[in-house]
Amino acid sequence: MKNYQNKTKIIKVSKIFRIIFLVGMILCILGLLLDFAATYVVSTKSTNPPGEIYRHIIYFPDSVLSFMVALNLFRFFTRLKDGHLFDAPTVKNLEVAGKWWVAGGVFNIIFHSIEAFMFYTCNFPITGGGIFSGLIIIFMAWLFREAQELQEEQELTV
Numbered sequence: 001m002k003n004y005q006n007k008t009k010i011i012k013v014s015k016i017f018r019i020i021f022l023v024g025m026i027l028c029i030l031g032l033l034l035d036f037a038a039t040y041v042v043s044t045k046s047t048n049p050p051g052e053i054y055r056h057i058i059y060f061p062d063s064v065l066s067f068m069v070a071l072n073l074f075r076f077f078t079r080l081k082d083g084h085l086f087d088a089p090t091v092k093n094l095e096v097a098g099k100w101w102v103a104g105g106v107f108n109i110i111f112h113s114i115e116a117f118m119f120y121t122c123n124f125p126i127t128g129g130g131i132f133s134g135l136i137i138i139f140m141a142w143l144f145r146e147a148q149e150l151q152e153e154q155e156l157t158v
Contacts, residue, residue: 014080021074028067065104072097098137105130
């Protein structure tokens, strides 16, 4: 009985997170559209500094990476909402989201380092938070995979 109650709670919470990531995907798409418009405006004006144009150019791949993270987490929570807690596609969505997040962190470090070197003379803070967050998500996917194997083993012994 307790297992059913916990699964019901997971389904309810997953519905909420699913909505959050759906909104995140919509915001990423809107951000990309606005960035295209801003890049066009910035590139047509000759008075803008090159750093401003560079910032708009690197925003596109950064938004795409953020969209991919949100998309895979949306898929993950959709699977949880449907009651698929420990199966291969659920774990795969979480793992892929973590890999996209790590890729986004690496992208940010590389391109913000280039930006700092080319356009700023003072210290410019660069963080690796995306890499750390992605590694935590990948670790959680590994835990889910272990739980999946335990569940399969338990189903075989019953």
